[in-house]
Amino acid sequence: MDNLLTSYRTMVTIRLFEEAVERLFLEGRVMGTAHTCIGQEAIAAGIAAAMEPFDAMTSTHRGHGHFIARGGEPKRVMAELFGRDTGYSHGRGGSQMMMDTSIGFYGANGITAGSTAFAAGLALDAKLSHSPRAVISILGDGASNQGIFYESLNLAALWKLPVIYTIENNGYAMSTATARGLADTCTADRGKAFNIPGVSADGNDFFAVRDTVRGLLADARSGKGPFVLELRTYRLSGHSRGDPRVYRTREEEQEAWRHDPILRMADALRERGATGAQLETCRQEAAATIQDAIAFAESSPAPDAIGFASSLFA
Ligand SMILES: Cc1ncc(C[n+]2csc(CCOP(=O)(O)OP(=O)(O)O)c2C)c(N)n1
Numbered sequence: 536m537d538n539l540l541t542s543y544r545t546m547v548t549i550r551l552f553e554e555a556v557e558r559l560f561l562e563g564r565v566m567g568t569a570h571t572c573i574g575q576e577a578i579a580a581g582i583a584a585a586m587e588p589f590d591a592m593t594s595t596h597r598g599h600g601h602f603i604a605r606g607g608e609p610k611r612v613m614a615e616l617f618g619r620d621t622g623y624s625h626g627r628g629g630s631q632m633m634m635d636t637s638i639g640f641y642g643a644n645g646i647t648a649g650s651t652a653f654a655a656g657l658a659l660d661a662k663l664s665h666s667p668r669a670v671i672s673i674l675g676d677g678a679s680n681q682g683i684f685y686e687s688l689n690l691a692a693l694w695k696l697p698v699i700y701t702i703e704n705n706g707y708a709m710s711t712a713t714a715r716g717l718a719d720t721c722t723a724d725r726g727k728a729f730n731i732p733g734v735s736a737d738g739n740d741f742f743a744v745r746d747t748v749r750g751l752l753a754d755a756r757s758g759k760g761p762f763v764l765e766l767r768t769y770r771l772s773g774h775s776r777g778d779p780r781v782y783r784t785r786e787e788e789q790e791a792w793r794h795d796p797i798l799r800m801a802d803a804l805r806e807r808g809a810t811g812a813q814l815e816t817c818r819q820e821a822a823a824t825i826q827d828a829i830a831f832a833e834s835s836p837a838p839d840a841i842g843f844a845s846s847l848f849a
Pocket residue numbers: 570595596597645646647674675676677678679703705707708709770774
């Protein structure tokens with residue numbers, strides 16, 4: 536139960552982090568842009584719960600949740616959004632440029648599907664060095680139309696690499712509904728031309744995500760990879776800050792909120808014997824983490840522009 540409560544707390548932490556980010560943008564306290572993953576928390580937490588510390592993950596433009604679930608510190612993620620020196624890229628990268636290889640997180644990526652080739656490289660390295668490492672490469676349904684993804688699939692299949700291309704099929708790519716952008720909306724089948732097995736699972740169900748990923752990681756380690764995994768979900772947030780969401784109805788969103796992965800996880804935990812008090816404690820701990828993260832970010836210094844510039848020419 537302890538591990539499950541930890542995963543629940545992670546999901547709530549991601550939700551509160553993302554809600555704070557949306558608020559901070561509206562208040563003008565954070566600049567630039569960011570893509571929040573509200574509604575997709577079970578994917579981040581489920582994948583992270585299945586991975587071993589030595590495994591690698593690559594992420595997307597919508598990467599805060601993946602990073603935090605993998606062990607990224609919310610306060611340093613927040614500081615990066617505030618453009619502060621204590622952020623993961625010393626405040627110079629922002630939302631889509633954060634990485635911590637010491638915890639096996641090989642970065643968010645502003646180029647859709649950009650990390651799929653990078654993931655193939657990481658998996659090739661793992662294979663050549665006889666490491667038990669397997670790689671989770673996360674991309675979106677829209678990104679699954681990109682050419683680089685098919686180049687990566689080809690090499691991954693040719694070289695039998697331990698990589699699991701994990702597609703968050705959240706119904707939209709910016710304002711384009713999946714059915715309007717993909718010739719075949721079953722993204723699990725995207726590796727078919729390369730004889731890569733495809734698996735589909737409910738991305739709003741923490742347990743389905745964790746157990747499916749766990750099985751695929753074990754298979755990938757034993758040389759049966761690569762795989763394509765489709766996790767079906769719904770992007771409850773807008774695409775990015777300030778998205779008026781005119782391309783879908785509020786009724787559609789309301790229906791999607793009924794499948795909120797956090798409510799589903801809370802129900803599943805209660806069925807397994809968790810008490811309301813335990814869940815509330817997780818929520819309070821998550822809220823305190825986010826409050827601390829904002830305070831940390833706001834009180835952190837700006838990057839030293841002169842020091843940085845001179846380091847380029849040193
Ligand atoms: C190569 C490239 N083309 C276009 C964009 C602009 N862009 C940013 S996010 C996005 C949609 C991505 O949709 P999807 O892969 O489904 O991910 P989601 O936003 O749903 O998480 C696009 C087109 C980009 N960042 N990179």
